[in-house]
Amino acid sequence: MSDADSPHDPGVPNDEIPDDEFEPVDVFPESELDLRSGADDCYKCSTCDTNCPVAEVDDEFPGPKFQGPEQWRLKRKDDADIDPSIMDCSNCMRCDDACPSDVPLSQMHNEARAEYVEEGMSKLSVEYWRNRILANYRKGAWLGSKFPRLTNTLANNGPLRKLGEKLFGLTAEREFPAFATQTFREWWAERGGAQVQSEDKRVAYFHGCYANYNTPEVAKAMVRTFEHFGYEIVVPEQGCSGTPMFANGMLDDARRDAETNISSFSELIDEGYDVICSCTSCSMALRQEYPELFTIEGTADVAAHTYEALEYLRIHEDLRGALGDAEIDGDGEDLAYHAPCHARNQGLDRQAVELFRDLDGVGVEDVGDSCSGISGTYGWKAEKYEKSMAIGEEMFEEMEEAEGQTGMTECPTCAMQMEHGSGYEIRHPLEVLEAALVEG
Amino acid sequence: MAIEQEVLVIGGGLAGITAAVSAARAGADVRLVSYKQPTLRHASGLIDVLGYTPDGEGPLVDPFAALSDLPEGHPYERVGEDAVRSGLALFDDFADDTYEGNHTERNALVPTQGGRVKPTARYPASAAAGLASDERDALLVGFERLVEFDAPLSADRLNAAGAPFRARGATVEFPVELSADPKVTRFAHLLDRDEGGEESQDGSIRRALAQRVATHLDGETRVGFPAVLGDDHPEAVRADLESHLGVDVFEVPMGPPSLPGLRLEERLYDALDREGVRIETGNPVVGYEAGADGDWVAAVTVDRNGATVPYAAEQFVLATGGLVGKGIDSDRAGVEEPIFDCHVAHPPDRYDWFDDDAFGDHRFARFGVDPDRELRPRGARGAVEFDNLRAAGAVLGNYDFAAEKSGSGVSLATGTLAGRLAGETT
Numbered sequence A: 001m002s003d004a005d006s007p008h009d010p011g012v013p014n015d016e017i018p019d020d021e022f023e024p025v026d027v028f029p030e031s032e033l034d035l036r037s038g039a040d041d042c043y044k045c046s047t048c049d050t051n052c053p054v055a056e057v058d059d060e061f062p063g064p065k066f067q068g069p070e071q072w073r074l075k076r077k078d079d080a081d082i083d084p085s086i087m088d089c090s091n092c093m094r095c096d097d098a099c100p101s102d103v104p105l106s107q108m109h110n111e112a113r114a115e116y117v118e119e120g121m122s123k124l125s126v127e128y129w130r131n132r133i134l135a136n137y138r139k140g141a142w143l144g145s146k147f148p149r150l151t152n153t154l155a156n157n158g159p160l161r162k163l164g165e166k167l168f169g170l171t172a173e174r175e176f177p178a179f180a181t182q183t184f185r186e187w188w189a190e191r192g193g194a195q196v197q198s199e200d201k202r203v204a205y206f207h208g209c210y211a212n213y214n215t216p217e218v219a220k221a222m223v224r225t226f227e228h229f230g231y232e233i234v235v236p237e238q239g240c241s242g243t244p245m246f247a248n249g250m251l252d253d254a255r256r257d258a259e260t261n262i263s264s265f266s267e268l269i270d271e272g273y274d275v276i277c278s279c280t281s282c283s284m285a286l287r288q289e290y291p292e293l294f295t296i297e298g299t300a301d302v303a304a305h306t307y308e309a310l311e312y313l314r315i316h317e318d319l320r321g322a323l324g325d326a327e328i329d330g331d332g333e334d335l336a337y338h339a340p341c342h343a344r345n346q347g348l349d350r351q352a353v354e355l356f357r358d359l360d361g362v363g364v365e366d367v368g369d370s371c372s373g374i375s376g377t378y379g380w381k382a383e384k385y386e387k388s389m390a391i392g393e394e395m396f397e398e399m400e401e402a403e404g405q406t407g408m409t410e411c412p413t414c415a416m417q418m419e420h421g422s423g424y425e426i427r428h429p430l431e432v433l434e435a436a437l438v439e440g
Numbered sequence B: 001m002a003i004e005q006e007v008l009v010i011g012g013g014l015a016g017i018t019a020a021v022s023a024a025r026a027g028a029d030v031r032l033v034s035y036k037q038p039t040l041r042h043a044s045g046l047i048d049v050l051g052y053t054p055d056g057e058g059p060l061v062d063p064f065a066a067l068s069d070l071p072e073g074h075p076y077e078r079v080g081e082d083a084v085r086s087g088l089a090l091f092d093d094f095a096d097d098t099y100e101g102n103h104t105e106r107n108a109l110v111p112t113q114g115g116r117v118k119p120t121a122r123y124p125a126s127a128a129a130g131l132a133s134d135e136r137d138a139l140l141v142g143f144e145r146l147v148e149f150d151a152p153l154s155a156d157r158l159n160a161a162g163a164p165f166r167a168r169g170a171t172v173e174f175p176v177e178l179s180a181d182p183k184v185t186r187f188a189h190l191l192d193r194d195e196g197g198e199e200s201q202d203g204s205i206r207r208a209l210a211q212r213v214a215t216h217l218d219g220e221t222r223v224g225f226p227a228v229l230g231d232d233h234p235e236a237v238r239a240d241l242e243s244h245l246g247v248d249v250f251e252v253p254m255g256p257p258s259l260p261g262l263r264l265e266e267r268l269y270d271a272l273d274r275e276g277v278r279i280e281t282g283n284p285v286v287g288y289e290a291g292a293d294g295d296w297v298a299a300v301t302v303d304r305n306g307a308t309v310p311y312a313a314e315q316f317v318l319a320t321g322g323l324v325g326k327g328i329d330s331d332r333a334g335v336e337e338p339i340f341d342c343h344v345a346h347p348p349d350r351y352d353w354f355d356d357d358a359f360g361d362h363r364f365a366r367f368g369v370d371p372d373r374e375l376r377p378r379g380a381r382g383a384v385e386f387d388n389l390r391a392a393g394a395v396l397g398n399y400d401f402a403a404e405k406s407g408s409g410v411s412l413a414t415g416t417l418a419g420r421l422a423g424e425t426t
Helices: A036-041 A046-050 A051-059 A064-078 A084-088 A094-098 A104-118 A126-135 A137-144 A148-157 A159-168 A184-190 A216-228 A243-247 A250-269 A281-291 A299-304 A309-316 A319-325 A351-356 A382-401 A412-422 A429-439 B014-025 B064-067 B075-099 B125-129 B151-158 B185-192 B203-216 B234-245 B261-272 B405-425
Strands: A202-206 A232-234 A276-278 A306-308 A333-337 A362-368 A406-408 A425-426 B004-010 B032-036 B107-109 B118-122 B138-143 B165-172 B221-226 B248-253 B278-281 B285-290 B297-304 B308-317 B329-331 B334-335 B387-391
Touching: A036 A064, A036 A104, A046 A094, A046 B075, A051 A382, A051 B185, A064 A104, A064 B064, A094 A104, A104 A243, A104 A281, A126 A137, A126 A159, A126 A243, A137 A148, A148 B285, A159 A202, A159 B138, A184 A216, A184 A412, A202 A281, A202 A425, A216 A232, A216 A299, A216 A309, A216 A429, A232 B234, A243 A250, A243 A281, A250 A276, A250 A281, A250 A299, A276 A281, A276 A309, A281 A299, A281 A306, A299 A306, A306 A309, A309 A319, A309 A351, A319 A351, A319 A429, A319 B064, A319 B278, A333 A351, A333 B004, A351 A362, A382 B014, A382 B203, A412 A425, A425 A429, A425 B118, B004 B405, B014 B032, B014 B261, B014 B308, B014 B405, B032 B234, B075 B405, B125 B221, B125 B234, B125 B248, B138 B151, B151 B165, B151 B285, B185 B261, B203 B234, B221 B234, B221 B261, B234 B248, B261 B278, B285 B308, B297 B334, B308 B405, B387 B405
Parallel strands: A202 A232, A202 A276, A276 A306, A333 A362, A333 A406, A406 A425, B004 B032, B004 B308, B032 B278, B138 B165, B138 B221, B221 B248, B308 B387
Antiparallel strands: B107 B118, B285 B297, B297 B308, B329 B334
8 A cells, every 4th residue: 555545654553643643645736646656656676767668779868767756756846847858758668567566657657748748848849740640640541541542652752751751750761551442441331340240249349540541451350350259349439549649748639539439438348348459559548548547437447348359369269279270371481479568568468479389380489578669650750760770670680580571460550660670571460360260 | 268277377586487387397287477577687696595594693604404493384494405405406407507506505605786795505607706705806896877886885895894805996987978877788788789889999898898997907816897797698798808807707796677687587488488388477466266165266367457357277376476576465454465365474563563673573574375385375273275276485474585595595495396286286
């Protein structure tokens, strides 16, 4: 129990405290989110700092311990401004997993970043608008996907990309991900929605933005695999999970989409549906960031009913047995698997390796526990590009050494980075699962 | 229920890893679940068995000779000397030539960062040239920006303690421009990569560091550095420094985050992978489901961000650590083992939990579960709580690992026995 939870100094029994005694819990004015227990729980072991991928390549970055508990204390005492270095945090959230004392580091970072953007960043600056547009990727993708061929051509026009870097701070080094000619939702509508009906096996699919606009094959793999196991699927109205918004300190934008998502999915949960994500950052947002940052009704319910796709099947189906009996036509190729940082806090970082080792015809080689370095929108910013590639270097080297020439990961932006750094084609575990169980 | 295995080990530290490997070697299908990254990276990397008796006598020359005098209930008394030896043998197998000390039963005396010596049974090979029993004079070298290690102070303390050699300390600037407060891993990785240093040294950081240290040498034939000499390639870093300096080089174990702890952790997790143990980190075990008669555990429940998922097994090993690792928890009302609510004996008045003297004999240091000789936790009246639950490591009570210097040894001995018994019972 932390001091914040206890009414009095824990060293003194209740009956020994006079009524007019000062109460430590009242020192700070009440706010919606009291993070004091987080700051108090930090015993400054610095394990988070040695896990931080940004600090690893940038000696000047003060690290998660400063960004979280230390900055919080400074602020409470002198109302110090949030240090601009908070914008160098990539929101990979590895510090959460590293902390032996349960300090909600990423929550503290998200709060600090939002405050910095609100109070320290000019709303007229190019950086603010660049970040705002990156954070609201979904809006641009919606428009782009209306004219996918045209958008794809324009987005990867060399001179235009250079101009984008100069005027807007978007790196010209990366190729924009292609928009699919048919979005997942268009495909879903065209096939007439769910093909399987069930009273007791029901899931609501949170496909997120990327699987809808850019990689509908991942979303289709989810649908076919879950239907193979007899699940009735619904694809409700939904917004962005909020991941890029948290990472850019745009909490108001994130709250707007979270309200849509929570209202849409909590209704379904009441009808017996569980929520399935195919992107580990989306599931992370629904499960951890929503409850940490918002007090919208139904948040806890959605968090407790949200799962990553493979995780859900592992819990509810004999996936190990099914894969043990299956075979895949992969010529025994090894897939170079990278576990996204956001999969870690959900305990999913070893799941794909464990699962597919029972599958004949394909091998999985873990390319190490480093961060890919792109962290969503982070690696798209011109001033962060070099840092992003330096962080990814370890993964690139491991991929280079891996036997196969195909990569695998759950996270769409990790996949971009893997492809960018290695030239490999990258698959999603759901696609492998579909190939093994549905097509086979 | 789909997440099933024969043996489920809860906890990813030294005791949990040892239990998982022992169970796997006994032929069982094993899963290890741990909430957070293991706390091995907080540990010095030294593997102690027993440095002092519970009465504070020591440092002990021969830890094995003292085992038979331990009080009833001490984890070593519970499992017996054979288990202690099996645990060490398993560790020697894991560590191979990265550790030393298995040539003798006697404790080695290893200087630590504060200039104290710690009696220990095994030590990283990188610490071997630093032993306090070695009579060669030693130069200790600290780095300006690594405030955790004050080499002159450390040397003074060693001299004051009567070490059989002369120790001197020197502080040098690390030969790469660094921020005011670099992480320990920064030093280690710069030395690993060994590039981007001064041009006069062909960019080699190891060579440039050796040159700076050489000017401080005054006849010493061994040089000690804080334990940051490499993460991925510690042998190569040390070998290069030794050849450039022409002396033996050793590491002085440091506090958290500790490179020797990190290296050991990596090695042990590789061993788990080799044994086919399934590993899952990131979610806490929060409770259990009892079997039909209530005297066995059918499954433990894992909290996945609010969703509770059962993990079923035939045998369970509880290796969640002590008060620091949160395998034992306390509030003002009492002390508990939070997953199975195993009995943890403690005085009802919390003012009796500690001693007023900071370095006095604290009862809380010995809080933990009380096992039978097969390591099954027992209730207040001495009856086994669950037939298929065993406990290992710091979650056990009746010993003060910090005062006795017995933390690693107890984890190894009890982990090996608990894992083997669990594996054989499936």
